[in-house]
Amino acid sequence: MIVQESNCVSEQNSHTQRQQPRPIRIGTIGVGNMGQNHARVMSLMKDVELVGVADIDVERGLETASKYKVRFFEDYTELLPLVDAVCIAVPTRLHYAVGMNCLLSGVHVLLEKPIAASISEAESLVNAAAESQCILQVGHIERFNPAFQELSKVLKTERILALEAHRMSPYSHRANDVSVVLDLMIHDIDLLLEVAGSQVVKLTASGNRSPENRFLDYVTATLGFANGIVATLTASKITHRKIRRIVAHCKNSFTEADFLQNEILIHRHISGNRTNDSRQMLYKQDGVIEKVYTSNIEPLRAELEHFVNCVRGGNQPSVGGKQALKALRLASLIEQMALEDKVLNPLDWQSETITQSLTPTV
Numbered sequence: 001m002i003v004q005e006s007n008c009v010s011e012q013n014s015h016t017q018r019q020q021p022r023p024i025r026i027g028t029i030g031v032g033n034m035g036q037n038h039a040r041v042m043s044l045m046k047d048v049e050l051v052g053v054a055d056i057d058v059e060r061g062l063e064t065a066s067k068y069k070v071r072f073f074e075d076y077t078e079l080l081p082l083v084d085a086v087c088i089a090v091p092t093r094l095h096y097a098v099g100m101n102c103l104l105s106g107v108h109v110l111l112e113k114p115i116a117a118s119i120s121e122a123e124s125l126v127n128a129a130a131e132s133q134c135i136l137q138v139g140h141i142e143r144f145n146p147a148f149q150e151l152s153k154v155l156k157t158e159r160i161l162a163l164e165a166h167r168m169s170p171y172s173h174r175a176n177d178v179s180v181v182l183d184l185m186i187h188d189i190d191l192l193l194e195v196a197g198s199q200v201v202k203l204t205a206s207g208n209r210s211p212e213n214r215f216l217d218y219v220t221a222t223l224g225f226a227n228g229i230v231a232t233l234t235a236s237k238i239t240h241r242k243i244r245r246i247v248a249h250c251k252n253s254f255t256e257a258d259f260l261q262n263e264i265l266i267h268r269h270i271s272g273n274r275t276n277d278s279r280q281m282l283y284k285q286d287g288v289i290e291k292v293y294t295s296n297i298e299p300l301r302a303e304l305e306h307f308v309n310c311v312r313g314g315n316q317p318s319v320g321g322k323q324a325l326k327a328l329r330l331a332s333l334i335e336q337m338a339l340e341d342k343v344l345n346p347l348d349w350q351s352e353t354i355t356q357s358l359t360p361t362v
Contacts, residue, residue, distance in 0.1 A: 023049040024308050027083040029076045029098060031055045031064040034112055034139075035089035041301050042087070043068045048308055054079050080105045085135070085311050087304070088112060092178050096121035099136075103128040108135040110307045113190075114182045114331065115324035122328050126321035135310050137317035138324035140190045142259065144302035146294040148191060150264055151246065151257040154292060155195060158250035163192055163231040165246045168239035171217075179216040180207075181335040182328075185235035189334075190319070190327040191246065198227035200330065207338030210238070221334045233334075264292035 024047065028039045031053050042050045050068055054076035055061035065072035073079045076098065079086070085108035088098050095116045102109050103125070115138045116122040129136035142148055165188035193200075202224030207216040217238045223231040244259035254267040270288050310317045 021047060021312065023047050024085060024311055025049045025051045025083045026308075027051050027073075027076075027079045027086045028053045029055075029079070029086050029088045029102075030090035031057075031061055032089060035087070036064060037300055038087040038089055038304070039064055039068055041298070041304050043070075045301075045304065045308065047312075051083050052079050077101060077105075080107050083107060085109070085307070087307075089139075092117050092182065096125060099125050100128055103132050103134050103136065106132060106134060108307075108311045110137045110139060110304070112139040113141075113324065114138075114178070114186050114328050115321060116328070117178075119325070119329055119332060122321070122325045126325055129321050135307070135314075135317060136321040137307050137310065138319055138321060139303065140187060140319045140324065140327070141299050141303050142187045142191055143194070143319050144299040144306065145259050145262075146297060146299070146302075147257050147259050147262050147264055148246075150292050150294045151248070151255065152195065154255055154264065154266065155248055155250070158248070158253055158255070160195070160229050160248055160250050162249040163195065163229060163246065164249075165192060165231070165233045166243050167245075168234070168236040168241070168243040170240055170242065171237055176215070179219070179335055180235045180237045181216060181219050181331050181338070183235075184237070185219060185221070185233055185334070186327055186331045188233050188235070188246070189330050190323070192223070192231045192233065193327065193330070195248075196223075196225045196227065196229045196231065198225040198229065200224065201226050203333065203337065205334045205337040216335065216338055219334065219338045221338070262294050262296070264294065266290040266292065 026042055026048055027050070028035050028042070031039060035053070035055070039050060039053055042048055050070050052071035052073055053061055053064050053068070054073040055064070056074065058074055061072045061074065080102060086102055087110045088095065088102065089112045090098055092114060095111055095114075099109055099111050099116070109129070111125075116125060125136060167184045167188055169184065200223050203221065205219060205221040207219035209215060209217045218236045220232065220234045223233070225231070242260065246257045246259075248255040252268065256265045256267075257263075266289070268288050268290065306317060309315070
């Protein structure tokens with residue numbers, strides 16, 4: 001009786017082991033600031049095996065590999081035969097070359113934003129992902145911010161009239177190979193396109209830069225959507241305080257989302273008076289403020305879990321190459337207008353270039 005029970009338990013354990021999925025083998029290409037965080041999170045994830053890291057900086061790469069007890073590769077192509085997927089966090093100018101090599105090798109890719117340095121490169125990456133049937137997810141990490149996810153739920157029940165986005169930072173030496181549009185504003189471009197759910201039909205933009213910098217440091221843009229929503233975006237690399245904020249002006253409410261504090265406040269207009277027994281007014285209530293509670297999950301953890309689930313299940317990511325290309329097209333147009341201090345007149349909107357840039361990707 002005891003022997004039979006023991007065999008049964010053994011068989012159940014063996015069956016359970018057979019049912020457990022094989023860990024997804026992942027590598028990190030580029031272990032600068034963002035790549036370090038990718039390696040850290042993946043080393044902690046279940047059903048994921050961090051195989052190795054690659055970087056042209058040998059000292060930094062060896063230090064990271066030692067920290068997480070994985071292999072180091074100075075040449076990232078030597079990592080590709082050993083993995084199912086990679087996270088690419090190299091400078092923007094290298095996104096196309098590295099991403100293309102990975103996709104052509106049959107490796108699933110999570111590529112940091114922006115998807116590429118140019119629209120043509122981004123289009124080629126999207127096509128390569130489709131042809132290779134590999135997952136191509138782009139690191140628009142704010143989609144996975146708990147504050148944005150709750151904001152999206154709140155706004156689904158509201159009639160949005162206008163949107164504001166502010167993304168500002170002190171000057172940093174990171175991501176100094178691109179303008180503030182491609183470094184910071186592109187996050188909010190992606191978010192507001194998702195929230196508005198409509199085609200952009202109007203656009204103005206202006207910006208400025210430090211005398212010693214060839215890239216824009218400060219840009220503001222105003223978008224007009226076909227459904228009537230107006231959106232204003234401001235991004236800065238020269239502000240002495242870090243700000244990450246989206247505001248929605250709605251017909252029946254005013255909603256503020258602070259991505260740094262992970263907080264959402266909804267202001268609603270409610271009229272009412274409070275009196276005592278003698279009918280003397282004690283106070284007047286003009287409105288209420290509702291606080292929306294959000295989760296504390298790290299956005300990068302949520303993003304990487306989503307990527308792994310897409311790789312395992314073959315599902316398309318919520319921010320794939322097509323969505324990232326759409327954001328890049330609009331970002332490139334904003335950057336061009338701000339650099340040239342150009343104002344588009346109504347006739348310009350009929351041009352093929354403008355129409356292609358603003359038409360949603362199907």
